[in-house]
Structure formats: C-alpha cells, structure tokens
Amino acid sequence: MSSEELAAWGQTTAAQVRKDLSHxxxxxxxxxxxxxxxxxxxxxxxxxxxxxxxxxLVGAGRIGLALYEYPAFRSRGYDCVAIFDSDPSKIGTAWGDQSICALEVFEEVIKERDVELVILAIPADSAQEVASRAVEAGVNGILNFAPIRLNVPPEVPVEDVNLVIELEALSFQITQRT
Amino acid sequence: MSSEELAAWGQTTAAQVRKDLSHxxxxxxxxxxxxxxxxxxxxxxxxxxxxxxxxxLVGAGRIGLALYEYPAFRSRGYDCVAIFDSDPSKIGTAWGDQSICALEVFEEVIKERDVELVILAIPADSAQEVASRAVEAGVNGILNFAPIRLNVPPEVPVEDVNLVIELEALSFQITQRT
Structure with a gap:
C-alpha cells in the first residue's frame, strides 16, 4: 500500500502519513x-x-450506561470488570453480568480484579477523590468525563472528555466564519 | 490578573497564556x-x-438521552429544540418538553425551528446520510458521535467524539511507559 492510498483512506496527505509513521x-x-x-x-x-x-466504570448513571453498552468498547478489547456507584438504590443491582459495587469497596475490588483503566462518569465534586483513590489502588490510566481537571501524578495519563468544550469548538468555528 | 495567575488556573504556563491570547x-x-x-x-x-x-439531536438512544439530560449543555446556552429518531416506537413520545420527530420531517423541522447545530448520536451506517441532509437544510455545524468520518463541505465544521479513540489514547500512553 502506498502512502497516497493510506492518506486517502485517512483523509490526510501522503506527506503527513510518512511523517507521522516516521515518529x-x-x-x-x-x-x-x-x-x-x-x-x-x-x-x-x-x-x-x-x-x-x-x-x-465509576458512575452508573446515564453516561455510564451509554458507555457500558457501547459495542465498540468490548469489540476493541476494553473489558468492563467492575461498576461502582454511591447510590444505595443502585448498589447490588446488575448491568448485564456485572453487579454494581459500593464505593466503600473500591480499592479492594480494583486490586482483586486487576483493573488497569478507570472511567469516571461522575459529577465534578466527587471526581478528584475517586481519581486519587484509583491512583492509590494502582490504576494505570483514567478516562475522565467529569468537567474538572484532575490532579494526579504525571505517570498516570488522563484523557478528558468534555462534551461542552466540543460544542464550544463548533460555536467558535461558526462564529469565525460569519 | 497576571498571566501567571491565569496559567495556574488553567494548569499551563504564563508564556503559553500570553501566546495563546495574542492570536x-x-x-x-x-x-x-x-x-x-x-x-x-x-x-x-x-x-x-x-x-x-x-x-x-438525532438519535434518541442511550447516548442521545445522556446528552439531552447533560445539565451543562443548557446552562451554557445550547438549547435542544428538536429530537429525531427512526424508530417508530419512539416517534411521538416525549423527552421533557420535546416530542421525538420522525426523520421524514427532518428538513422541515430544522428550517422551521432555525436549528444551527446538529448532534449525531446514531450508528455509522446512517450518519453520512443525515449529515448531508443537515447541510442541505442549512445547519452550520455538526457534533458527530458516529465512528465515521463525515464528508461535508469545508464551510460546515464537524467535531468528532470517538470514545474508543479516547481509550486507545490511554492505552498508547500506558504502553509507552511500560
């Protein structure tokens, strides 16, 4: 396959493909x-x-459920081995084959099940505390949906998904054009 | 406020703040x-x-509902004035004060309600068709959750949210460190 073919497939240029791969x-x-x-x-x-x-997955709310049922996660090898929530009415109920755990047993479950990545789908005011506990329990990375910058050691990568910022990026581009 | 104070608040450097603002x-x-x-x-x-x-909002599924109920959208001025779905069992039912519309009336509703931004929370196989119809109907920007690159004219900005890529970005960083 030529870099031109790869470029067409990825909607970029052949030069960019060669440059990116050379890294x-x-x-x-x-x-x-x-x-x-x-x-x-x-x-x-x-x-x-x-x-x-x-x-x-931390947070068994609407975003959590959307993520849990997102088919591409499982098909790409991301295996949800634990779900946590703080709401007593949710704890012990099941999503698929996963029973929702209390945050009280967070560290224990994370270690027992060898969890590597944590997805935070919880409000901003509890995200930092859970992130710190996740790092302490040995987690290697965090996907953060809470609209807050997490303070974690540099060796634990964090990816933030902020849906408002995505919409604002559109508003900005439209505003620049009109 | 000094650029140092702004930098601390945004977790960046004062030089970066000055450079960014100077644009x-x-x-x-x-x-x-x-x-x-x-x-x-x-x-x-x-x-x-x-x-x-x-x-x-196009797509009244799990991700659509999570977005519709996302409090930060409304508080930042993003007002959902129409919801569409192709599922006959959903059409005509209401989410909050919005009745879910059929895709058959898409163009008509988009124009009547002066829709400016469209959020696509639908599968990849229908996203391109709806995106093209949205552009044709005069929409100014698209927030795309479908895992597909949309082909739209350059004057219509698209922001892609691909949750698998966010997880893969974490996997990459962790793999680089170990």
Whole structure:
C-alpha cells in the first residue's frame, strides 16, 4: 500500500502519513510502500490495542450506561470488570453480568480484579477523590468525563472528555466564519 | 490578573497564556496584567458563547438521552429544540418538553425551528446520510458521535467524539511507559 492510498483512506496527505509513521520507526520501503498487514500489527502493538484491558466504570448513571453498552468498547478489547456507584438504590443491582459495587469497596475490588483503566462518569465534586483513590489502588490510566481537571501524578495519563468544550469548538468555528 | 495567575488556573504556563491570547488580539497591558471581566467577555464573544444556540439531536438512544439530560449543555446556552429518531416506537413520545420527530420531517423541522447545530448520536451506517441532509437544510455545524468520518463541505465544521479513540489514547500512553 502506498502512502497516497493510506492518506486517502485517512483523509490526510501522503506527506503527513510518512511523517507521522516516521515518529514510530521505519515501516515502509521507498518505492514499494507499506506491507499493510505488518503495518497494522505494528501499529496495534504500538497503541497497546493488541491485548485486552480491564476497565472499571465509576458512575452508573446515564453516561455510564451509554458507555457500558457501547459495542465498540468490548469489540476493541476494553473489558468492563467492575461498576461502582454511591447510590444505595443502585448498589447490588446488575448491568448485564456485572453487579454494581459500593464505593466503600473500591480499592479492594480494583486490586482483586486487576483493573488497569478507570472511567469516571461522575459529577465534578466527587471526581478528584475517586481519581486519587484509583491512583492509590494502582490504576494505570483514567478516562475522565467529569468537567474538572484532575490532579494526579504525571505517570498516570488522563484523557478528558468534555462534551461542552466540543460544542464550544463548533460555536467558535461558526462564529469565525460569519 | 497576571498571566501567571491565569496559567495556574488553567494548569499551563504564563508564556503559553500570553501566546495563546495574542492570536486573538491585544488583551493585557504589560506590567498590569489582564482586566479579568473584560477578558472573559471578549473570550465569550470570540468563542461564540455569548449567545444561545439552537441544537437538534438525532438519535434518541442511550447516548442521545445522556446528552439531552447533560445539565451543562443548557446552562451554557445550547438549547435542544428538536429530537429525531427512526424508530417508530419512539416517534411521538416525549423527552421533557420535546416530542421525538420522525426523520421524514427532518428538513422541515430544522428550517422551521432555525436549528444551527446538529448532534449525531446514531450508528455509522446512517450518519453520512443525515449529515448531508443537515447541510442541505442549512445547519452550520455538526457534533458527530458516529465512528465515521463525515464528508461535508469545508464551510460546515464537524467535531468528532470517538470514545474508543479516547481509550486507545490511554492505552498508547500506558504502553509507552511500560
């Protein structure tokens, strides 16, 4: 496959494809292009998606449920092994094969089930406390839906998903054009 | 307020704050810093968030509902004026004060209610068709949750939210560190 073909597929330019891939090693052969199967496997290993990841979901509300039932998560190897909530009426009830746990047993369950990633789908006022407890319990990364900047050690990566900022990015672009 | 204070608040550096703001005009005074109230109003105008925006939600599923009930949307001026779905069992039922409309009346409702932004919370296989119809109907921007790159004219900005990519970004960072 040529970098032109890869570029068309990713809606970018051939030069950008070559530049991006060069950050991670030497993949293609000049004049011959890329061996697509090998490239895919190398990128999967590089991205850490050649394996499955144990995920815990904190917050069994609407966003939590939407995420839990998001088919692409499981198909890409993200396996939800625990769900937590603070609402007594939810604790002990089941989503699929997962029984919702109390936050009181958070550390214990995280360690027992070897959770690596935590998804925080909880309000801003409780997110920092849970994030700190997750780090303390040995979690390696956090996907944060709470509209707050989490203060965690630099070795624990955090990805923030802030839906208001996405809408504001649109408003900004539209405003610039009118 | 000094650029140092703004930087601490935004978890960045003072130099970055000055550089970022300089892209949009001349805000602060050397040695005096920024007049916070004025700066806030200028940025709100610049971002297009000094006004409200009429939004339509396409897809009355789990993600759609989570978005519809997301309190920060309304409080930041994003007003959902229409909801669409293709499922006959949902059409005509109400979420809050909004009755769910059929996609058959999409263009008509978009125009009647002056919709400016569309949120696509639908599967990949129907997203392109609805996006094209939204553009045709005069929508100015699209927030896309479908895992597909939309093909729309360059004057209509699209923001993609791909939750799998957010998780993969974490996996990548963790893999790089271990």
């Amino acid at each position: 991670f090693g030497s993949f293609g052969k000049r004049g011959l292009g890329y061996q697509a199967g090998e490239l895919r496997e190398s990128l999967r290993t590089l991205l850490g998606i050649d394996r499955s990841w144990k995920v815990a | 949009f005009g001349s805000f602060g005074k050397r040695g005096l810093g920024y007049q916070a109230g004025e700066l806030r109003e200028s940025l709100r105008t610049l971002l297009g968030i000094d006004r409200s925006w009429k939004v339509a």
